Amino acid sequence: xxxxxxxxxxxxxxxxxxxxxxxxxxxxxxxxxxxxxxxxxxxxxxxxxxxxxxxxxxxxxxxxxxxxxxxxxxxxxxxxxxxxxxxxxxxxxxxxxxxxxxxxxxxxxxxxxxxxxxxxxxxxxxxxxxxxxxxxxxxxxxxxxxxxxxxxxxxxxxxxxxxxxxxxxxxxxxxxxxxxxxxxxxxxxxxxxxxxxxxxxxxxxxxxxxxxxxxxxxxxxxxxxxxxxxxxxxxxxxxxxxxxxxxxxxxxxxxxxxxxxxxxxxxxxxxxxxxxxxxxxxxxxxxxxxxxxxxxxxxxxxxxxxxxxxxxxxxxxxxxxxxxxxxxxxxxxxxxxxxxxxxxxxxxxxxxxxxxxxxxxxxxxxxxxxxxxxxxxxxxxxxxxxxxxxxxxxxxxxxxxxxxxxxxxxxxxxxxxxxxxxxxxxxxxxxxxxxxxxxxxx
Numbered sequence: 001x002x003x004x005x006x007x008x009x010x011x012x013x014x015x016x017x018x019x020x021x022x023x024x025x026x027x028x029x030x031x032x033x034x035x036x037x038x039x040x041x042x043x044x045x046x047x048x049x050x051x052x053x054x055x056x057x058x059x060x061x062x063x064x065x066x067x068x069x070x071x072x073x074x075x076x077x078x079x080x081x082x083x084x085x086x087x088x089x090x091x092x093x094x095x096x097x098x099x100x101x102x103x104x105x106x107x108x109x110x111x112x113x114x115x116x117x118x119x120x121x122x123x124x125x126x127x128x129x130x131x132x133x134x135x136x137x138x139x140x141x142x143x144x145x146x147x148x149x150x151x152x153x154x155x156x157x158x159x160x161x162x163x164x165x166x167x168x169x170x171x172x173x174x175x176x177x178x179x180x181x182x183x184x185x186x187x188x189x190x191x192x193x194x195x196x197x198x199x200x201x202x203x204x205x206x207x208x209x210x211x212x213x214x215x216x217x218x219x220x221x222x223x224x225x226x227x228x229x230x231x232x233x234x235x236x237x238x239x240x241x242x243x244x245x246x247x248x249x250x251x252x253x254x255x256x257x258x259x260x261x262x263x264x265x266x267x268x269x270x271x272x273x274x275x276x277x278x279x280x281x282x283x284x285x286x287x288x289x290x291x292x293x294x295x296x297x298x299x300x301x302x303x304x305x306x307x308x309x310x311x312x313x314x315x316x317x318x319x320x321x322x323x324x325x326x327x328x329x330x331x332x333x334x335x336x337x338x339x340x341x342x343x344x345x346x347x348x349x350x351x352x353x354x355x356x357x358x359x360x361x362x363x364x365x366x367x368x369x370x371x372x373x374x375x376x377x378x379x380x381x382x383x384x385x386x387x388x389x390x391x392x393x394x395x396x397x398x399x400x401x402x403x404x405x406x407x408x409x410x411x412x413x414x415x416x417x418x419x420x421x422x423x424x425x426x427x428x429x430x431x432x433x434x435x436x437x438x439x440x441x442x
Contacts, residue, residue, distance in 0.1 A: 009188030014142030036236040037221035054277040141180035175209040217255030222264030249273035254285035310367035340371040376413035376422040
């Protein structure tokens, strides 16, 4: 990496980018007509923040629950390094017990890392837990440096560097979390700070990682959008000054509904790691959903036969039964109804060929067979599909027994019913309609 001089702009007043973030109006997306080229790394991966940011949005997990989730992540990864790391809080006895339980598993992946503030007292916890890597909170925007920390840029950066040096002196890889980077002065703060970190990496012959934190979800994935909101330009700009893609990580939030597309854009423009949490649960609007980014990885790099995609379905079941998660039925990929159709015309298409209305082989890849929910919109085709999916039978959608069941459904909705027909109701009507001719269950 060639050494260059990038000077910190130690301004007297904070730059709050009021032209982009007026606060009394919605934030603005500007375009400059200049696009940076795509640079997809050879290897891209996921890091997990379920046990850190994920616990800032719900009651804390017990150590045993953390261990079980950690096991699930390991099972999905299956030795591939796709889910490469998990980060943990270290402050409470419960936090440290969870770390010890997961360390005892001895898994190669996910690796166990910590998270601390940029203060010496916190760093002692990392050494105590004998971790090889830790995240360090290094806020990058003037909103945080001036308004929260009450420091100048130089004071804040120098304090961060002291803790980074302490980590390197102890042989621990520091991962600097550039908090609120999408409201930060890229040329005046982000680049000079990153440059000093790369100088330390050369001095110590050690990785010094950078996590780009989109703290309020301002990031946009558009190549021709302007800094500080442009994911492509943030990543490309740091790559340009010599930050290796392997040392870059993206951490997003979903305040403006761009959490997954922004994380994918980070991958596409040279950032190797995307930080996620299970089902997107994280502070406020949450982080990139881990299961979504696992499938995003497959779309970009190809389906990997070693990865246990179907374990994500098991994880969702565990989260619902043991962790109190209440995922919407239509939640993509793992919601109980995500591949269940209610429209009769869709059910008719499914009968002809499942690919017409199913985005991939959900049975093979996620252990989630396609389904049909019975409502007033299902029609005879939906009823036929429901019966054939459950029983070893081929019937016509105009079979009198199908029509008998459809008539019962029509009566229900004529009486202003608003809920879907339950499986139990359908089972009873099928038994009534077919009588002794009821075929065996599949």
